[in-house]
Amino acid sequence: MVKMIKKGFFSKGLKLPENKISAFMPIRKLPVPGKVLILLQQHFGESCTSIVKKGDKVKTGQIIADSDKLFSAPLHSTISGTVTNITKTLNPFANNIVNAVEISGDGDDSWVELESTAMEEISVNLNKIYSGKPDDDPKAVKDNLQDSQSLWNKLIKVIDETSKEEIIKKIRNAGVVGLGGATFPTHVKLATKKDIDTLIINGCECEPFITSDHRIMLEYGWQVLAGAYIIFKVLSPKTAYIAIEDNKEDAIKLFEKLIMEAGLEEKFGIFSLKSRYPMGAEKTLIKNILGKKVPVGGLPMDIGVVVNNVGTAKAVYDSVSAGKPLIEKLVTVTGDIEKSGNFLVRIETPISDLTACCGKFNIGKMKVIIGGPMMGNVVTDLNFPVTKAINCVLLKQTKGMQENNCIRCGRCVNICPMNLMPLMYAAYAKNGKYEVLREYYISSCIECGSCAYVCPSAIPIVAYIKTAKSVLTGYEK
Amino acid sequence: MKNKETENNGFDNINNNSANNSFKNNVVENNVENKSVNKSNKNRSNNEEELLISHPPHIWNGFSTSKLMYIFLASLIFPVASAIYFFGLRAFWVIIASTATAPLIEFIIKKARKKKFIMDGSALITGLLLALTLPPRIPIWMVVVGSAFSIAIAKEAFGGIGYNIFNPALAGRAFLAICFPVEMTRWYLPQNFGTDAVTSATPLSDSFVYEGSKIALYKNMFFGNIGGSIGETSALLIAAAFIFLIILRIIDWKVPLIFIATIAIFSLIWGEDVLFQVLAGGLMFGAVFMATDYVTTPVTNLGRAIFAVGCGLITFVIRKFGAMPEGVCFSILIMNGFTPLIDRYVKPKPFGFVREKIKVKTKS
Numbered sequence: 001m002v003k004m005i006k007k008g009f010f011s012k013g014l015k016l017p018e019n020k021i022s023a024f025m026p027i028r029k030l031p032v033p034g035k036v037l038i039l040l041q042q043h044f045g046e047s048c049t050s051i052v053k054k055g056d057k058v059k060t061g062q063i064i065a066d067s068d069k070l071f072s073a074p075l076h077s078t079i080s081g082t083v084t085n086i087t088k089t090l091n092p093f094a095n096n097i098v099n100a101v102e103i104s105g106d107g108d109d110s111w112v113e114l115e116s117t118a119m120e121e122i123s124v125n126l127n128k129i130y131s132g133k134p135d136d137d138p139k140a141v142k143d144n145l146q147d148s149q150s151l152w153n154k155l156i157k158v159i160d161e162t163s164k165e166e167i168i169k170k171i172r173n174a175g176v177v178g179l180g181g182a183t184f185p186t187h188v189k190l191a192t193k194k195d196i197d198t199l200i201i202n203g204c205e206c207e208p209f210i211t212s213d214h215r216i217m218l219e220y221g222w223q224v225l226a227g228a229y230i231i232f233k234v235l236s237p238k239t240a241y242i243a244i245e246d247n248k249e250d251a252i253k254l255f256e257k258l259i260m261e262a263g264l265e266e267k268f269g270i271f272s273l274k275s276r277y278p279m280g281a282e283k284t285l286i287k288n289i290l291g292k293k294v295p296v297g298g299l300p301m302d303i304g305v306v307v308n309n310v311g312t313a314k315a316v317y318d319s320v321s322a323g324k325p326l327i328e329k330l331v332t333v334t335g336d337i338e339k340s341g342n343f344l345v346r347i348e349t350p351i352s353d354l355t356a357c358c359g360k361f362n363i364g365k366m367k368v369i370i371g372g373p374m375m376g377n378v379v380t381d382l383n384f385p386v387t388k389a390i391n392c393v394l395l396k397q398t399k400g401m402q403e404n405n406c407i408r409c410g411r412c413v414n415i416c417p418m419n420l421m422p423l424m425y426a427a428y429a430k431n432g433k434y435e436v437l438r439e440y441y442i443s444s445c446i447e448c449g450s451c452a453y454v455c456p457s458a459i460p461i462v463a464y465i466k467t468a469k470s471v472l473t474g475y476e477k
Numbered sequence: 478m479k480n481k482e483t484e485n486n487g488f489d490n491i492n493n494n495s496a497n498n499s500f501k502n503n504v505v506e507n508n509v510e511n512k513s514v515n516k517s518n519k520n521r522s523n524n525e526e527e528l529l530i531s532h533p534p535h536i537w538n539g540f541s542t543s544k545l546m547y548i549f550l551a552s553l554i555f556p557v558a559s560a561i562y563f564f565g566l567r568a569f570w571v572i573i574a575s576t577a578t579a580p581l582i583e584f585i586i587k588k589a590r591k592k593k594f595i596m597d598g599s600a601l602i603t604g605l606l607l608a609l610t611l612p613p614r615i616p617i618w619m620v621v622v623g624s625a626f627s628i629a630i631a632k633e634a635f636g637g638i639g640y641n642i643f644n645p646a647l648a649g650r651a652f653l654a655i656c657f658p659v660e661m662t663r664w665y666l667p668q669n670f671g672t673d674a675v676t677s678a679t680p681l682s683d684s685f686v687y688e689g690s691k692i693a694l695y696k697n698m699f700f701g702n703i704g705g706s707i708g709e710t711s712a713l714l715i716a717a718a719f720i721f722l723i724i725l726r727i728i729d730w731k732v733p734l735i736f737i738a739t740i741a742i743f744s745l746i747w748g749e750d751v752l753f754q755v756l757a758g759g760l761m762f763g764a765v766f767m768a769t770d771y772v773t774t775p776v777t778n779l780g781r782a783i784f785a786v787g788c789g790l791i792t793f794v795i796r797k798f799g800a801m802p803e804g805v806c807f808s809i810l811i812m813n814g815f816t817p818l819i820d821r822y823v824k825p826k827p828f829g830f831v832r833e834k835i836k837v838k839t840k841s
Contacts, residue, residue, distance in 0.1 A: 452537075
C-alpha cells in the first residue's frame with residue numbers, strides 16, 4: 001500500500017475562495033508563435049550571454065544563450081527561424097533591463113536532433129498506456145496493468161543505470177529551472193553536497209484560480225512520477241513525498257495508482273494536505289509535512305530537504321529521457337473571461353496569443369495579472385512574453401480600494417505565516433524609516449500577501465514591504 | 478516590441494520605488510488604480526484600451542474597518558439593554574447625548590482640519606462606550622462635554638483613528654471623573670420607572686453595606702440589579718456580548734480572560750472575596766470592551782497577555798490600596814501608555830529564527 005498521510009493542521013492559514021474555474025479544462029496546445037523575443041534571464045542567478053549572431057539560422061531547441069557561472073541555466077530557441085536582432089528590453093517580471101534575442105520564425109518548427117536514449121522507447125509505450133481511454137474490458141485492464149508494471153520496471157532499471165553526473169548534465173543542458181515560480185536552476189539544487197533525507201514533490205497549488213500544476217499532475221502524472229524518481233535517484237534521500245492538497249482528490253487517487261504500478265511504495269508516499277494559503281510555499285510546506293523549520297536566510301537543503309514542483313519533475317523527466325529542452329510551459333488563462341483554459345505554449349509566446357483563445361473579454365478596467373491573485377504582478381502590455389516563471393495569466397476586473405488608517409487590529413500579525421508584524425512595515429515605510437524595519441525581520445517576509453488580504457483598512461502592505469526591501473538592498477550596495 | 482515608453486509608463490511603480498518622496502504618491506495612486514498611459518501601445522490591435530495596474534494581492538476579503546466597527550457596535554446592544562432596563566429613561570438620554578455628540582464633533586474637527594470625514598462607526602463606539610461608563614444621574618451637559626473631550630482631545634488631536642494612544646472613551650471618562658468628582662461618584666440603585674431614585678454606594682466603596690445574604694448579592698451583581706455605571710452592572714449581558722464578539726472573531730478572547738484571571742488570582746492571594754472582586758465595578762465591562770480596543774492595545778499575542786496582566790495588576794492595586802474605589806479605567810489608561818513600548822520590544826520570533834545568526838549580524 002502507498003503511504004497516505006493525511007495531515008491538515010495549519011494554524012496560520014487563510015481559507016481563500018478557490019475559483020479554480022479551469023480545473024476541468026484539458027490541456028490545449030497552442031500553435032507555434034511567428035516571432036519571439038527571448039529574454040536572456042529567465043531564472044534565478046546570473047543572466048546568460050547570447051552565443052548566436054544576427055542573421056544566424058536557429059532550430060527549435062537549439063541553445064542560443066549560456067553562461068559559465070554555476071547559478072545559471074542555458075536558454076533555447078523556442079521556434080526555428082532566423083535571429084533578426086540582439087537587443088535590450090525590460091524584463092517585466094524582475095523589473096530590470098535584460099538582453100534579448102529576437103528570432104523570426106520560418107513556420108517549419110524543425111527541431112534540433114535530440115539525443116536518443118534507452119528511455120525513449122519505454123516512454124512511448126508508457127504514454128500509450130496512460131494516454132489511452134480507460135478500458136471497460138477487465139482483461140484489457142489487467143493486461144495494461146501488467147504491461148505498465150513491466151515498463152515501469154524497465155524504466156526504473158534504466159534510470160538506476162544512468163550515472164548521477166550524466167543526469168545533472170542533461171538537466172543543465174535542457175535549461176530546467178524550478179517551475180514553481182522561483183526559477184532556481186534545478187541542476188544546482190540537485191548537485192548539492194548536503195545530506196538530503198527527504199524529497200518533497202510539491203503539488204500544492206494554493207493560490208486561487210491557478211490550475212496548471214493540477215492539470216500537469218492529471219495529464220502528465222507518470223512523467224511527474226518518473227521525474228520524481230530521477231530526482232530521488234540523484235539525491236538519494238531516505239523518503240520522498242508527493243504533497244497534494246485535499247481539494248485535488250483526483251490527483252491524489254491518480255498518484256496512488258501510479259506509485260502502486262511503478263512499485264515505488266517503499267520510496268514514495270503521498271501527503272494529503274489541507275488546502276490553505278500559503279500551503280504551497282516551500283517553508284510552510286516543509287513545516288507542515290516534517291514539522292521542521294527552515295532557518296532564516298537558509299535554504300531547505302540546510303535541514304536536509306529538497307522541494308521540487310511537479311512541473312519541474314516533468315521537465316526533469318523530459319530532459320533526461322529524450323534530451324528535450326524546457327521550451328514549453330503550461331499556462332492557465334483564467335479570470336473574467338468567457339472561456340478559461342490550460343494551454344501548453346512555447347516559452348516567449350506573447351500573452352495576447354493566449355488571451356485570444358479565451359473568447360471575448362472587455363479589456364477596459366481590466367488588470368492582467370501574471371501569476372495568481374495573491375502574489376502575481378500586473379503587466380501593462382499584452383505583448384509581454386510567457387517566460388519560464390509564468391504559470392498563470394489572470395484577467396481580473398477590479399474596483400479601486402481606498403486605503404484607510406491602520407487600526408492596529410492585529411489581523412496581519414495573526415495571519416502571517418512567517419510570524420512577522422506586517423503592520424509595522426506599512427507604518428514605518430510610510431514615514432520612510434526603512435532602517436527600523438530590519439529590527440522587525442523584514443527579510444523573512446515571503447510576500448505572500450496574506451496580510452493585505454485580511455487588512456480591514458485595505459492597506460497595500462505588500463507594496464510597502466517590496467519598496468522597503470528594495471530600498472534596504474540599495475543601502476547595502 | 479518593448480521600448481522606453483513602456484518602461485516609463487508606470488510599470489516600475491510596482492516594485493522599484495527607491496526614492497522616498499515619489500513612493501508615497503505612487504502607493505496611494507496605485508491603490509486607487511490609476512490608469513496607465515500606454516501611448517506606445519495605442520496602435521496595436523490588442524491594446525486599444527488601457528490596462529490597470531496595482532499591487533498584489535489582487536483580491537481582498539472585503540471585511541472592512543467600518544464592518545468591524547458596526548459589528549462591535551451591535552454587540553453593545555447587550556449592555557445598552559441592561560442600562561435602559563435598570564436605570565430607565567435617564568440612562569437612555571445619557572446614551573443618546575453621548576452617542577450623538579461624538580460623530581458630530583468628529584465631523585466638525587475633520588472639516589476644520591480639512592480632512593475627509595469617513596463615517597466608519599468608530600466615533601459612535603467611543604460615544605456609546607463613554608455613556609455606558611457614566612453614572613445614571615449625571616447632567617446631560619457633562620455627558621456632552623465628556624463625549625466632545627473623548628473625540629476632540631483623546632482621538633482627533635492625536636491624528637484620528639489609529640493614532641490615538643489612549644482609549645478615547647476611557648480618557649473622556651477620566652476627564653469627567655477629575656473635573657466633576659461629585660457628579661461622577663453619585664451612584665444610584667437601579668430604579669424602576671416612576672419610583673424615586675435612591676442613592677447608594679457602589680459595591681466596591683468602603684461605605685457599601687449590603688443587607689441580605691451573600692448569594693442574593695452575587696445574584697444581583699450577576700444580573701445587574703446593583704448600583705454603578707449604567708452599562709457595567711450586568712455581568713450576564715456583558716458575557717453574552719463577549720461570546721458574540723468571540724464567535725464573530727472581532728476581539729481577542731485572551732485579553733479579557735487574562736485580565737479577569739489576574740484580578741481573581743491576586744484577590745485569592747490577598748484573601749479577598751474572589752467572586753465579588755470579579756463581578757463588582759467595571760471590571761467585566763472594561764475587560765471586554767475597553768481592554769480589547771484595537772488601536773490602544775498591543776498587537777502580538779504575548780504583548781496582549783502582558784497588557785492584560787498589567788491591567789489586572791494595576792486594577793487590583795488601585796482597588797486595594799488606592800483612594801478610589803474602582804481602578805479599571807485608570808489601569809487600562811496606564812497600560813495604553815505602555816502599548817507602544819510593548820509593541821516595540823515584544824516581537825514574535827520569525828519563522829525559523831536562529832539566535833546565533835542575529836548575533837553575528839549585530840557584531841558586524
